[in-house]
Amino acid sequence: MDIGLKxxxxxxxxxxxxxxxxxxxxxxxxxxxxxxxxxxxQALKGSERSR
Amino acid sequence: xxxTRYDRLSRGLFVLAVVLVVWAWYAVFVQVPTERTMxxxxxxxxLHLSSAFVALLSFLVVLLASVVYLWTRKPxxxxxxxxxxxxxxxxxxxxxxxxxxxxxxxxxxWWTWDARLTTTLILFLIYxxxxxxxxxxxxxxxxxxxxxxxxxxxxxDVPIVYMANRWWRTQHPQxxxxxxxxxxxxxxxxxGVLVTFAAMLTVGALVFLQRYRLEETRHAVSELxxxxxxxx
Numbered sequence: 001m002d003i004g005l006k007x008x009x010x011x012x013x014x015x016x017x018x019x020x021x022x023x024x025x026x027x028x029x030x031x032x033x034x035x036x037x038x039x040x041x042q043a044l045k046g047s048e049r050s051r
Numbered sequence: 052x053x054x055t056r057y058d059r060l061s062r063g064l065f066v067l068a069v070v071l072v073v074w075a076w077y078a079v080f081v082q083v084p085t086e087r088t089m090x091x092x093x094x095x096x097x098l099h100l101s102s103a104f105v106a107l108l109s110f111l112v113v114l115l116a117s118v119v120y121l122w123t124r125k126p127x128x129x130x131x132x133x134x135x136x137x138x139x140x141x142x143x144x145x146x147x148x149x150x151x152x153x154x155x156x157x158x159x160x161w162w163t164w165d166a167r168l169t170t171t172l173i174l175f176l177i178y179x180x181x182x183x184x185x186x187x188x189x190x191x192x193x194x195x196x197x198x199x200x201x202x203x204x205x206x207x208d209v210p211i212v213y214m215a216n217r218w219w220r221t222q223h224p225q226x227x228x229x230x231x232x233x234x235x236x237x238x239x240x241x242x243g244v245l246v247t248f249a250a251m252l253t254v255g256a257l258v259f260l261q262r263y264r265l266e267e268t269r270h271a272v273s274e275l276x277x278x279x280x281x282x283x
Binding site: 002003004005007008010011012014015018019022023026027029030033034036037040041043044047048 | 076089090091092094095098099102141144145148149152153155156254257258261262264265268269271272275276278279282
């Protein structure tokens, strides 16, 4: 394959992997925090009920 | 912002981003003409330029949000600043990846320490330091204030990056857009530039929205922890 074409495909692949990877990491962090919110809300309700 | 508004906006931006990215790929790989001297590798330019545009725009958002945060002390401005800084880092990383991949077949080298390349690397490091500062400063208000100051000072490098190949002789090509009487692009190349700009801007907006939402959720977690702490 022509070196220019190889570098062109490599540039596009790496940049889009970077964007996709970052978006997936954001989604995973968001999911973890949403689960934590749910757990904390349950704990808060439990604390309020026991007072 | 309510969850439904976030979801609706995210979905809309996601669909728009997919359409524009596919269109940009088609424009870059099929529709734009091949440059006479560099050949097919010149097409990296569309990705490189539009990534740089979104990165510099993100750092402008960091500057404005940091100034407003220092003025008002409202946490939402700090969340906007950190979200824009992360978006900027991702896009400037795309610039630093695509640049050397273009340079190797054209210049014969991956990298050179000329003014444009060096100031761009410094820009990446400044905003990386900005993010590290946030992660290693524990107290929230102090963290936000320090970060806002760095966000304002760090922006000084942005106009230097932009002007570097106008002020100094650089290995980096002279500007083809807003670069004076001898600069310019073939109208078919302009089409490629505009489509990739639109695609990258939409991807940037989508990433920014997700990152801002994360910051808002993080704040909600801290508030809940504090509320539980008060009850115990």
